[in-house]
Amino acid sequence: MNAPQGKSTITIVVSLLVLIVVAAVAIPAWRNHQTSSHVADALKVTDAAKLVVMESATVHGGLAHIQAGELNYSPAATASPYVANIAIAADGRITLATRDTGATPDPVLVLSPSENSADHSAAPISWSCSVVAGDPDLIPPNCRATTPAAASSAPVDAATAAGVSPAHSS
Template sequence: MRSEKSVPLMISLALLAVAAVLATLAIPAWRNHRVSEHLDEALRAGEAAKLVVMEAATVRGGLNRLQSGDLNFNAASSLNAYTAKIDISESGRITIATKDTGATPDPVFLLTPIDSSASSGGAALSWSCDIIAGNSQWMPPRCTRPAAPAPSVSVSPVAAPAPASTTGR
């Protein structure tokens, strides 16, 4: 009779152990997901600053022709709950300081414009994204480095072989 009463207790303890194992796996994954979402939102706040740099580079004819007055930007209008500060340097680099993201310490991102209009023929600027302060484990998917352009290879046409002559005798 004693063993019949201990079966529900054993089942309860087994379920409690399974729940504890699941919690030890799920809680850190959930936390990392939330931090990544907050950092992604902070990077989205820099989109307006990117537009300012792209417009100035387009008007001036390239990044190397930017002047200090070209990059006027009201950063306060772009800040959100996870962005502490957005700065644009004279060279067009954008620094985004984050806050309250859940990462320790809160990362600081550097967005560097790359003038690729001559090589790609497409968009005038691409962006390189780096974490300059904080842990690099929090690099969100939005923060990527552009792929290096493939080296141009010139291929000379190969002459087709001459058809074999057939002589009939």
């Protein structure tokens, strides 16, 4: 009678050890996934700021003519539990400071616009994303320094697409 009981005790101990090993691997992976998901949610909030930059570039004749004071953007309108601050610089760069993502420190991202004036078949403005602070491994794949973010586009009239300033297109 002792042999079967000893065998079941060993089985229980081995099962517990397997569960502990699985938990030791799965819990950090789950936390990283959650953190990446929170950063991705914060990054989605910048879509409104991107649209403001693209509209201003279209109206004023390019990124070089954007003035931060003229942008009609309110960061409060795009509130998110994972966004601490969104700032738009005069050249159209968007700085996203995150909060409560689960990362230490919370990531800070910079989205930089560039005009595709040479290739009119492409989007008028494409965005690249870089990490200023935080762990790059927790950043969504479309915001890694090695690959630019997917191109975004906004409606552009023919004069702007041809590189002519709207003031001179009459």
